[in-house]
Amino acid sequence: MNKPSDKKARMRIGWVTFIALGVLTIVEFFISLYIRPSTPYLIVTAVIKGWLIISYFMHIAQVWRRDKDSK
Amino acid sequence: MKAIYKGIAGALIGFVIGAGGLSLIRILIGLEPWELETGIVVGYLFALCGWLLGVGVWDYWGRGWFGLPLRKYKLTGWRRYFSFDTDHKVIGIQYLFTFLLMMLVAGIFAMFMRTELMDPGRGIMDPKTYNKLMSLHGMFMIAVAITIISGPFGNYIVPLMIGADDMAFPRLNALSYWLTPAVPILLLTSLAFQGWNSGWTGYAPLSVTNETGQVFYNLAFMTLGLSSIVGAVNFLTTVITMRAPGMTWGRLPIFVWSILSTAILSLLATNFVFMVMLMVILDRISGMGFFNPDIGGNPILYQHLFWFYSHPAVYVMAIPGLGITLEVITHFSRKPLFAYRWAVAGFLGIVIMSFTVWAHHMFTSGMPENPLPFMVSTELISIPTGFVFLAALGTIWLGKLWLKTPMLFGLAVIFNFLIGGITGIFLADIPIDLQLQDTFWVVAHFHYTIVGTQIFGLMAAIYYWFPKLTGRMYNERLGKLHFWVMFISFNTTFSPMFWLGINSMNRRVAQYLPEFSMVNTWVTISAFVMGSSFLIFLYNMIYSWIRGSKAGANPWNARTLEWQTSSPPPAHNFATPPEIIGHPYDYGLPGSSHAFFPISGSSGNKQVKD
Amino acid sequence: MTTNTLHSSRFSQLYINRLGLWLFILSESVIFVALLFTRFYLLGVERAPEINQTIGLIITGLLLVSSLTAYRAEVHIAQGNRKAFMNNILATILLGIVFLIGVGIEWSEAFDHFPPGTLFGTVFFTMTGMHAFHVLTGLLLLGLLYLRGTQGAYSKNDYWGAEATIKYWHFVDIVWVFFYPALYLLS
Ligand SMILES: [Cu+2]
Numbered sequence: 097m098n099k100p101s102d103k104k105a106r107m108r109i110g111w112v113t114f115i116a117l118g119v120l121t122i123v124e125f126f127i128s129l130y131i132r133p134s135t136p137y138l139i140v141t142a143v144i145k146g147w148l149i150i151s152y153f154m155h156i157a158q159v160w161r162r163d164k165d166s167k
Numbered sequence: 168m169k170a171i172y173k174g175i176a177g178a179l180i181g182f183v184i185g186a187g188g189l190s191l192i193r194i195l196i197g198l199e200p201w202e203l204e205t206g207i208v209v210g211y212l213f214a215l216c217g218w219l220l221g222v223g224v225w226d227y228w229g230r231g232w233f234g235l236p237l238r239k240y241k242l243t244g245w246r247r248y249f250s251f252d253t254d255h256k257v258i259g260i261q262y263l264f265t266f267l268l269m270m271l272v273a274g275i276f277a278m279f280m281r282t283e284l285m286d287p288g289r290g291i292m293d294p295k296t297y298n299k300l301m302s303l304h305g306m307f308m309i310a311v312a313i314t315i316i317s318g319p320f321g322n323y324i325v326p327l328m329i330g331a332d333d334m335a336f337p338r339l340n341a342l343s344y345w346l347t348p349a350v351p352i353l354l355l356t357s358l359a360f361q362g363w364n365s366g367w368t369g370y371a372p373l374s375v376t377n378e379t380g381q382v383f384y385n386l387a388f389m390t391l392g393l394s395s396i397v398g399a400v401n402f403l404t405t406v407i408t409m410r411a412p413g414m415t416w417g418r419l420p421i422f423v424w425s426i427l428s429t430a431i432l433s434l435l436a437t438n439f440v441f442m443v444m445l446m447v448i449l450d451r452i453s454g455m456g457f458f459n460p461d462i463g464g465n466p467i468l469y470q471h472l473f474w475f476y477s478h479p480a481v482y483v484m485a486i487p488g489l490g491i492t493l494e495v496i497t498h499f500s501r502k503p504l505f506a507y508r509w510a511v512a513g514f515l516g517i518v519i520m521s522f523t524v525w526a527h528h529m530f531t532s533g534m535p536e537n538p539l540p541f542m543v544s545t546e547l548i549s550i551p552t553g554f555v556f557l558a559a560l561g562t563i564w565l566g567k568l569w570l571k572t573p574m575l576f577g578l579a580v581i582f583n584f585l586i587g588g589i590t591g592i593f594l595a596d597i598p599i600d601l602q603l604q605d606t607f608w609v610v611a612h613f614h615y616t617i618v619g620t621q622i623f624g625l626m627a628a629i630y631y632w633f634p635k636l637t638g639r640m641y642n643e644r645l646g647k648l649h650f651w652v653m654f655i656s657f658n659t660t661f662s663p664m665f666w667l668g669i670n671s672m673n674r675r676v677a678q679y680l681p682e683f684s685m686v687n688t689w690v691t692i693s694a695f696v697m698g699s700s701f702l703i704f705l706y707n708m709i710y711s712w713i714r715g716s717k718a719g720a721n722p723w724n725a726r727t728l729e730w731q732t733s734s735p736p737p738a739h740n741f742a743t744p745p746e747i748i749g750h751p752y753d754y755g756l757p758g759s760s761h762a763f764f765p766i767s768g769s770s771g772n773k774q775v776k777d
Numbered sequence: 778m779t780t781n782t783l784h785s786s787r788f789s790q791l792y793i794n795r796l797g798l799w800l801f802i803l804s805e806s807v808i809f810v811a812l813l814f815t816r817f818y819l820l821g822v823e824r825a826p827e828i829n830q831t832i833g834l835i836i837t838g839l840l841l842v843s844s845l846t847a848y849r850a851e852v853h854i855a856q857g858n859r860k861a862f863m864n865n866i867l868a869t870i871l872l873g874i875v876f877l878i879g880v881g882i883e884w885s886e887a888f889d890h891f892p893p894g895t896l897f898g899t900v901f902f903t904m905t906g907m908h909a910f911h912v913l914t915g916l917l918l919l920g921l922l923y924l925r926g927t928q929g930a931y932s933k934n935d936y937w938g939a940e941a942t943i944k945y946w947h948f949v950d951i952v953w954v955f956f957y958p959a960l961y962l963l964s
Contacts, residue, residue: 106852114845121837121957128962135822138958145954153848153947158792159799232921234928335793396804404797408788434800438807446815446903455899457815463896468818472811 113152120145170240170250174222174345181217186210204382205452211386215349222345223251228338251345253337256736258344259323260636263629265344266315269351270622271701273307276300278698281691287681297677298364299380303354305367306384310350310391312621313433313480316487318344320628321402321426323636327729328420330411330747330762332739335404343397350387350394357383366675368477371458371469375450382451385444392437392444392476395483399433402426411728411762413747418761420727420751421497421510425490428514432479432486432521440476443469467534474525482521484617485584486514488624489555492580495627496562497752498725499574504752505561509554516551524548530597531604538597545595552588556581571723572646576627579654583619587612590665605675608668611661618657626653626704633708634722638734639715645707649700656697663690726761727751791937798941802948805911809952812907813959816900822963825897827890829883833961836879837953843872844950847943857933863926866919866939869946873916880909904956911949918942 120141127137150156189209190200220229226238242250247257248264283290283297292300326334334340357363357380365373365381369388374381406427410419419427446457447469456464497504504510526534526541559581568574590612593599603609626649633641663686672679679687721730728751732741745762753759788796850865884905891898922942925931931939 103852103856106855107849110845110848110852113848114841117841117844118838121834121841124958124962125834128958128964132964133822135963138962142955142958146951149844149947149951149954153844153950154944156799158795232925234925234930336797339797396801400797400800400804403800404793408793408796412787434804435807438804439811442808442811442815449899449903453893453902455893455903456896457819457899457903462894462899463819464899465819468815471818472815475811 109152113148117145117148120148168246168249170222174218177217177219177221178214179217181213181215181220182210184217185213188213202452204379204448207379207382208386208448208452211353215346215390218349219342219345224338224342224345227251227253227341251341253333253341254738255322255326255334255337255340258340259319259321261344262314262318262322262347263320265347266311266318269307270311270315272351273304273311274698274701276304276307278695280304281694283677284679284687285684285691287679287684287687289678292677294677295364298366298675299358299362301675302363302366302384303358306354306387307351308617309367309480310347310354310387312484312617313391313395314347315625316491316621316628317398317402317426317429317483318347320422320491320632321398321429321487324632324729325402325423325426326405326409327732327736327740328423328727329406329409329414330728330741330745331405331409332741332744334401335409336401339397340401343394343401346390346394346397349390353383353387353390357381357387368473369444369447370473371447371450371466372460374447374469375458382448385448389441389444392441395433396437399430399437402430403434406430411745411747413762415747417508418747418750420494421504421507422487422490422494424511424514425486425493428518429483429486431518432483436476436479436483436522438476439472440480443472443476446472467529467532470529470532470534471525474528475522478525478528479518479521481613481616482517484621486517488580488620488622489559489584490514491624491628491631492577492620493555493559493562494727495573495577495631496559496581497754498631498723498727499569499571499577500562500566501569501754502562502566503750503754503756504558505564506554506558507750507752510558513551513554513558516554517548520544520548520551527595527600530600542595542597546592549588549592556584556588571630572641572643572650573627573631575647575650575654576623576630579650580620580623580627583615583623583657586662587615587617587619590615602671603668605673606668607664607672607674610674611664611668614661614664618661623654623657626650629708631723632729633711634718635729635734635736637712637715638718639711640718640722641711641715642707645703649703649707652700652703653697656693656700660690660693660697726754728762731762731764794937794941798944802944805948806952808907809955812900812904813955816904816959819896820900823897824960824963825891825901828901828961829886830961832879832883832886833957836876836883837957839872839876839879840950840953843869843876844947846872847946851936851940851943854931854936854939855933859926859931862931862939863923866923866926870916870919870923873912873919873946877909877912877916880905880912901960904960908949908952908956911952915942915946915949918945 124138124141127134127141131137186206186209189206193202194200226240228237230237240250242252247254248261252258252261279291280297280300283292283300322334322340326332360380360383361378363369363374363377363381363384365377365384369381369384374385406419406423446455449455450457450459450464456462458464458466458469460466493504493510523544524541526536526538527545530538530541563578590608594603594609594612630641630646633639667683667686667690670683672683718734720733723730728745728747729736731745741764743764745764747762749759749761751761753761846865846868850862850869853859853861853865884902887898887901891901893899893902919942922939925938
C-alpha cells in the first residue's frame, strides 16, 4: 500500500470527504434557518457526517479485516 | 511495597497540585480562594493521576510517552502482589484479596445494621447513623458485586481457558486494578465529611442537597466505573483476538461466555452512571441545575440515567455467577453441558434485553412516561434467563453428581436464583410493585439474586479454582461445613424478609412497628450465623494455603484448558502453546478430547485424557 | 501506544491495539449519548436564541479542517514522509488550540445570556465543557506525539501511536458533528 499513486488516491479521499463534510455543514446551517421542523433533517445530516468520518477518516473497515494489507 | 509508597506520595503531590492550582485560578479570577467541594473534586482528580503514576504507570509506561527508557522491576515472591505487576495471574490474586477484604468489611457493616434492627425503637445508634451505615454497606457491596468474579477469576482464569499467555493489554489490566483501591478509601473518607445517607442509588435531589460526604460517593462510583470500563475493553479484546488455534466461538467455555457478556454490558452501560455522577457533582459545585426543578431541571432524569446503567449492572453481577455455576455443575455432573448453545443465547439475550427494562425501578417515581412497556420487557427477560436455568437443570438431570463443595455452592445458586427470580416477577408487576416498593420484600429479593448467585457463585469459584491458584487442596470437610452453615443461615436470614415486606416493613429506616420485633430478632441471629460462616471459610483458606495437601495439575479431572497446566501455572501459562480440537464439555464421550499440545518437548504429541 | 511482543496470537499486535481503541471509543461515546439524551429530555428541541451563530460556525469549521490535517498526517507517515507528517500534526495542534480559544470566547458571552444557573446554560456548559475536555486531552496526546516525533519516533512501518492519537482526534470531531446541531441549530 505504499506506492506513490496510492498516496495520491488516499489524499484525494481525504479532500473529498472534507469537502463533503463542509458542504453538509453549510446545508445544516441553512436547514436551521429555513426549514421547520428542522430536527429530522439535522439528524440525517449529522448521521451522514458521522458515518463519513468513521468510514473514511478513521477506516473502521480495518476492524473487520485482518490487518496484513492495511499497514 | 515501594510501589505503594510511591503511589501514596504521588497522590499527595497530585492533591496539592490540583487543589493548589485551583485556588490559584480562583484567586486570579477573583473568587474566594477555597471552596470545599470543588477543592475535593479537583484535588481528587489530580490525586488519582498522581497515585496511578506513582504506583507504576510512570515507570512501566509513562516514560515511554516521552521517549524515556522504561523501568522494569524484577520482583519475586509476595512483593509482586504489591507492585504494578502485569501478569494476569498476579492481578487476579490482587483483585481477589482486595475485594474479599471489602466484602468482609461491608459484612461487618451489615452486622451493625442487624444489631440496630434487633430493637424496634432506638437500638445502638441513631437513625441518621443507621442510614449512613446502610449507604456504606450498600455501596461497598455494589463495588464488590460488580467486580468480585470478573476481576479475580476473569483475570486469572479467562486467559488460561482460551489458551492465551496473558491479557491483550497487560498494562491496562494492571491500571484497572490499581484504580480500585481508591473506591473503598473514598467511601471511608466520606465519614470524615458526615458521610452520606442516600443509599447506593444516591438519588437526586437528596444527593444534591446532602452533606459533603455525598461527593465522595459520587467520585467513588466514577472511579469504579472507570476501572470496569478499562477491564471490559481488555476482556473483549482478549477473548476476540487471543484465543488459541481451534478455539472457535462454539468451543468457548461457558464461563468465558459469561465474562464476555458481562464485559459487553460494562462497556456500553458504565459511562451513563459516570455521567450522572458527574452531573450531581456539577449541580453541587457549579450551581448547575440538571436536577433542580426551580429552573426547569428534572430529578427523574437522574433515575433514568442511573438505572440505564444500574439495571444492566445487576446482570454484570449475576451473569458471572451463573457462568461459574454452569461451569462447575458440568464438571461435577461428569456429563456434557446441556444445551450449550441455548445457554450462550441466554447470556447474550440477557445482555440485549437488559437495556430495555431500566424504568421498572421507577414505577413509583411519578415519571410521565408510560410504565407498561417496561413491565412487559422485564417479564420477557425471564425467557433468556430461563435458557440458562434450564441448561443447568438439564446438565444435572441423570448426571453422576459429585457433591464436592464447589458443586454444592453451584446447586445452591440454582435454588437461590429461582427464588430471587420468582420474587422479582412480583416487583416487575406494576400493581404489586406499588405495594412492595421500598419494603423488605425488595431487600430480600435483591439479596437472593445478588448474594444468592454472585456470592454463592464466588464461593463455588474459589473452592473450584483454589487448587489452581495455590497448588494445594482445601479441606473438604470444612468446605462442606461452611456451605451448609452459609446456605441454611442465608435462607433463614432473607426468607423471613419477604414476610416482613408483605406486611410493609420499610427498608432504609432504623425503626419499625413493634409487632415485627420477633421476626427481626430471628433474622438478626441468622445474619450473625451467616457472618460467622465466613470465619470457617477464612480459616480453611488460610490453613489450606499453607498446610493443604498438594493438589497436582488437575485434581478435578476436568477438561478445560486451565487444568492442563501446572498449579499454579508458569509465567506464560503453558509450557507449549495448546491447540483446540474439540468441545470442552464432552465428558463421557469416548475418544473425545478438548485440547492437545503439538510440540511438548521430545515426547511428541501428548493427548489430554478425559 | 502499547506494543507488546510477548503475545502469541493469530492476530497481529496492531490489530489487537486497533480493536482495543475502537472499543474504548465506543464506550467513550456513551458519555456523549447520555448528554444528548439529557439535552432532549430536559429541553426538547428548545434552544436559547442568543447563542452566537458566527462563533459556532467558525469553530465547527476549525475542527473540521483539523480533522483533514490529522488525516493528512496519517497518510504522510504511512508513506514515510516524516516532515509533512510533523507539519500536519503541528497544524492540527494549532487548529485545536484556536478551537479552544473560540470555545472560551463563546463561554464568556454565554455567561451573560444563559449562565450555568439556567436550564439551557446547564446543558450548554456541560456539553461544550465535556467536549472541550476531550479536545484538551486530544491536544495533550497530539503534543506528546509531536514531541516523540521530534525525537525521531514513528516510521512508515511503526506509527501506531500516531494512528491512535489521530483516531481519537477524529472521534472528538464526530462528537462535535452531533453536538453542533444539537446546541446551535435545533429549534
Ligand atoms: Cu432492574
